[in-house]
Amino acid sequence: MRKLDLELTVGLFVLIGILCLAYLSMKIAKEEIVGGDGYEVYAVFSNIGGLKVGSSASIAGVDVGQVTAITMEDYEAKVVLRLPSDVQIQEDAIAAIKTKGIIGEKYVMITPGGAEEMIPPGGRIRDTLPALDVEELISNFVFGKV
Numbered sequence: 001m002r003k004l005d006l007e008l009t010v011g012l013f014v015l016i017g018i019l020c021l022a023y024l025s026m027k028i029a030k031e032e033i034v035g036g037d038g039y040e041v042y043a044v045f046s047n048i049g050g051l052k053v054g055s056s057a058s059i060a061g062v063d064v065g066q067v068t069a070i071t072m073e074d075y076e077a078k079v080v081l082r083l084p085s086d087v088q089i090q091e092d093a094i095a096a097i098k099t100k101g102i103i104g105e106k107y108v109m110i111t112p113g114g115a116e117e118m119i120p121p122g123g124r125i126r127d128t129l130p131a132l133d134v135e136e137l138i139s140n141f142v143f144g145k146v
Contacts (some may be wrong), residue, residue: 005082011060013114015040015067019055036082037085038082038083038084038085039082039083039085039121039122040064040068040080040081040082040083040121040122041077041080041081041083041089041119041121041122041123041124041125042078042079042080042081042124042125043078043081043095043108043124043125043128044073044076044077044078044079044123044125044128045076045077045079045097045128045130045131045136046076046128046130047077047096047104047130047133048077048097048130048131049097049106049130049132049133050080050106050131051067051070051077051079051097051106051107051108052067052070052105052106053067053068053069054066054068054079054120055067055105055107055108056105056107057081057089057107057108057109057110058107058108058109058110059109059110063083063086063094064080064084064110064137065082065083065084065087066081067079067080067081067083067108068082070082072079075119076131076145078109079095081095081108081125085101088118088119089110089112089113089115089117089118089119089125090112090114090117090118090119091113091117091118091119092113092114092126092127093110093111093112093113093117093119093125093127094110094111094113094125094127094128094129094130095108095109095110095127095128096108096109096110096111096118096128097109097110097131097133098127098131098133107126107129110125122132
């Protein structure tokens with residue numbers, strides 16, 4: 001009987017450890033385990049320049065959301081952003097793809113607008129700025145097109 005109790009205790013301990021490890025892995029990867037609160041908006045870019053699902057979305061340098069999906073729509077990239085419920089974006093806001101540092105990861109920077117009307121859940125951020133293509137910029141400089 002004691003051996004059965006010991007095996008049951010060890011098995012339960014291992015199961016709890018695996019569940020904790022899975023939870024921490026999801027949190028580190030910034031994935032939501034159960035839906036999560038908030039809403040989604042999208043923006044369409046001509047070039048996303050290496051932006052990936054899971055990249056952050058920020059306002060004034062503060063991470064407020066993340067990229068949940070990237071799809072192709074009419075030969076442009078449709079980027080879906082998940083934002084918390086307490087963050088409201090004006091209709092004339094601008095979404096731009098920026099780089100953290102010189103060669104860092106890409107993220108979406110949202111510049112708030114001045115309109116009183118807000119973008120509803122599932123709505124579109126109409127004004128966008130594509131990612132800066134460093135290779136094209138250097139090529140233009142080298143060949144005197146700047």
